[in-house]
Amino acid sequence: MMQLSFWHKVAFIANICWLFSLSLRYYNAIPTGHIQSSILITGLVIATALNVVVNLWTGFLFIRNKRPAIPRWLMLANFIFLIPQLYLFFS
Numbered sequence: 001m002m003q004l005s006f007w008h009k010v011a012f013i014a015n016i017c018w019l020f021s022l023s024l025r026y027y028n029a030i031p032t033g034h035i036q037s038s039i040l041i042t043g044l045v046i047a048t049a050l051n052v053v054v055n056l057w058t059g060f061l062f063i064r065n066k067r068p069a070i071p072r073w074l075m076l077a078n079f080i081f082l083i084p085q086l087y088l089f090f091s
Contacts, residue, residue, distance in 0.1 A: 004057060005070050008078060011054045015081040017043035048085045055082050 021043030023029070030036050058075060061068050068075075 002069075004054070004061075004068050007050070007054050007057075008070050008074050011047070011050045011078050012074060014042050014047035014050055015078065015085075018047040018081065018085065019043070047081075048089055051078055051082050051085060055079055 017039050020029075021040045024036065024040065030039075055078060058068060058070070
């Protein structure tokens with residue numbers, strides 16, 4: 001269960017990068033370079049894939065009636081981020 005907690009935290013950080021990468025479409029907040037590239041890769045590629053895996057893993061545990069030791073706000077935040085990510089991925 002500690003691994004799942006770690007991956008939820010990593011997914012949350014990647015989701016923040018996803019938000020930041022969406023805002024970079026409209027506002028160039030940082031100069032082009034390595035930092036911007038890292039944020040874009042983390043946000044647009046890793047965030048969606050990691051968020052799907054983490055939410056499926058958590059859903060599987062809930063189906064098996066096992067309560068993961070993860071704060072509810074973190075599970076909810078990752079799930080809320082998943083909805084627009086999947087919408088943008090499939091549209």
